[in-house]
Amino acid sequence: MNVLLIGSGGREHALAWKLAASPLMTRLYCAPGNPGIAAEAACVALDPADHASVIAFCRVKAIDLVVVGPEAPLVAGLVDDLEAAGIKAFGPTKAAARLEGSKGFTKDLCRDAGIPTAAYASFTALAPAKAYVRAKGAPIVVKADGLAAGKGVVVAATVAEAEAALDHLFASAAPGEAAVVVEEFLDGEEASFFVLCDGTSALPLATAQDHKRAFDNDQGPNTGGMGAYSPAPVMTPAVVERTMAEIIRPTLRAMAEKGCPFKGILYAGLMVGSNGPKLIEYNVRFGDPECQVLMMRLVSDLLPALIAARDGTLNDVELRWYDDAALTVVLAARGYPGKAETGTVIAGLGTAAQGDPDVVVFHAGTAQRGDDIVAAGGRVLGVTAMAPTIAEAQAKAYRAVDRIDWPGGFCRRDIGWRAIARAG
Numbered sequence: 278m279n280v281l282l283i284g285s286g287g288r289e290h291a292l293a294w295k296l297a298a299s300p301l302m303t304r305l306y307c308a309p310g311n312p313g314i315a316a317e318a319a320c321v322a323l324d325p326a327d328h329a330s331v332i333a334f335c336r337v338k339a340i341d342l343v344v345v346g347p348e349a350p351l352v353a354g355l356v357d358d359l360e361a362a363g364i365k366a367f368g369p370t371k372a373a374a375r376l377e378g379s380k381g382f383t384k385d386l387c388r389d390a391g392i393p394t395a396a397y398a399s400f401t402a403l404a405p406a407k408a409y410v411r412a413k414g415a416p417i418v419v420k421a422d423g424l425a426a427g428k429g430v431v432v433a434a435t436v437a438e439a440e441a442a443l444d445h446l447f448a449s450a451a452p453g454e455a456a457v458v459v460e461e462f463l464d465g466e467e468a469s470f471f472v473l474c475d476g477t478s479a480l481p482l483a484t485a486q487d488h489k490r491a492f493d494n495d496q497g498p499n500t501g502g503m504g505a506y507s508p509a510p511v512m513t514p515a516v517v518e519r520t521m522a523e524i525i526r527p528t529l530r531a532m533a534e535k536g537c538p539f540k541g542i543l544y545a546g547l548m549v550g551s552n553g554p555k556l557i558e559y560n561v562r563f564g565d566p567e568c569q570v571l572m573m574r575l576v577s578d579l580l581p582a583l584i585a586a587r588d589g590t591l592n593d594v595e596l597r598w599y600d601d602a603a604l605t606v607v608l609a610a611r612g613y614p615g616k617a618e619t620g621t622v623i624a625g626l627g628t629a630a631q632g633d634p635d636v637v638v639f640h641a642g643t644a645q646r647g648d649d650i651v652a653a654g655g656r657v658l659g660v661t662a663m664a665p666t667i668a669e670a671q672a673k674a675y676r677a678v679d680r681i682d683w684p685g686g687f688c689r690r691d692i693g694w695r696a697i698a699r700a701g
């Protein structure tokens with residue numbers, strides 16, 4: 278089969294790495310890709326926002342399946358346009374991608390389907406939003422509606438902090454255009470829960486957790502994710518079953534009833550508290566860096582599973598996982614999640630894994646400059662290792678991190694701490 282993968286991050290490098298190993302693969306292309314992905318796929322300079330060019334490329338190269346990695350092209354309807362042109366595509370339609378694209382849509386769906394989530398209200402004007410915050414008190418959470426890559430959220434410890442966040446959101450939007458969601462603060466432990474969906478059935482993947490804050494001890498601003506590990510001890514079989522019964526299956530039923538059945542990867546950001554799992558938010562794609570640990574642990578061939586999800590035949594699919602744990606440490610450019618310093622040279626990549634097949638350095642924001650690999654984004658590398666326990670995977674990942682010579686970057690030194698503390 279010929280496959281075109283859309284995207285250029287660590288998630289797509291992990292997907293490319295796994296897809297390239299499929300016995301069914303003939304040619305793997307990636308648009309636009311990155312220097313790490315180039316080792317697994319032919320990178321092509323296509324703009325995923327230019328749907329006509331993507332369709333033309335698929336025709337010329339006889340592409341059998343397009344796998345869309347990031348949310349932006351999904352929300353923009355790339356899957357709809359490909360399918361309308363007779364090209365098979367993995368991922369939700371534009372209407373189904375509203376689960377990520379619009380917090381208001383998801384909150385309304387949760388209310389109508391009785392899905393446990395934080396109480397909330399949405400606002401398009403500043404004064405009523407502030408009045409609501411004052412009435413509810415802190416801690417309270419303020420979010421921008423729409424895509425914000427995990428960065429449009431303020432978990433406010435005080436009413437003043439929440440009001441400042443509202444001022445900022447309304448000041449930076451065009452008049453009448455700001456839509457914000459103010460929601461109840463949920464207490465508990467976060468987990469990232471992924472299910473492969475074919476419109477009606479859902480197949481849970483291995484469990485995972487990421488680290489959203491930029492600095493050690495979960496301090497600093499929210500990021501897209503500074504590291505991840507799998508499995509996530511908080512996701513016990515009982516919590517997984519409750520999540521499927523109370524959150525995932527009702528969502529799939531509601532989406533089908535609305536005429537926009539969900540196909541693709543549904544990513545539930547969960548808060549697991551004393552009353553069980555609650556939905557923080559949905560994403561309509563793999564998490565990054567969670568995808569890196571999941572691909573490392575996946576024994577089965579990914580490609581037939583993606584095809585079955587697209588074809589609506591997921592009931593025939595079973596996925597097997599290594600018992601070993603996997604852990605990813607993200608190396609980010611200094612300044613991230615604010616303005617990241619790019620162009621700095623990264624050395625030592627060739628020897629970081631020391632030939633160990635259970636260590637892979639996935640590329641995210643990298644670029645090739647002559648013979649050098651340089652930083653070209655906020656999150657730059659995902660150093661991923663697999664070992665029998667999370668503690669061993671952590672040690673192995675940091676040994677590889679320490680072989681990378683990149684003064685322009687930084688990482689957290691405590692990825693996996695929660696799971697390691699639990700294991701005692």
Ligand code: AMP
Nearest residue numbers: 395418427430461462463489546557558
């Ligand atoms: P989101 O972009 O909605 O995933 O939010 C980013 C991060 O903010 C989440 O991963 C949580 O750490 C935190 N967060 C979001 N909503 C809540 C909430 N209602 N209660 C507590 N923390 C939250």
Ligand code: GLY
Nearest residue numbers: 501502564565566
């Ligand atoms: N790691 C969180 C995300 O992909 O949104």
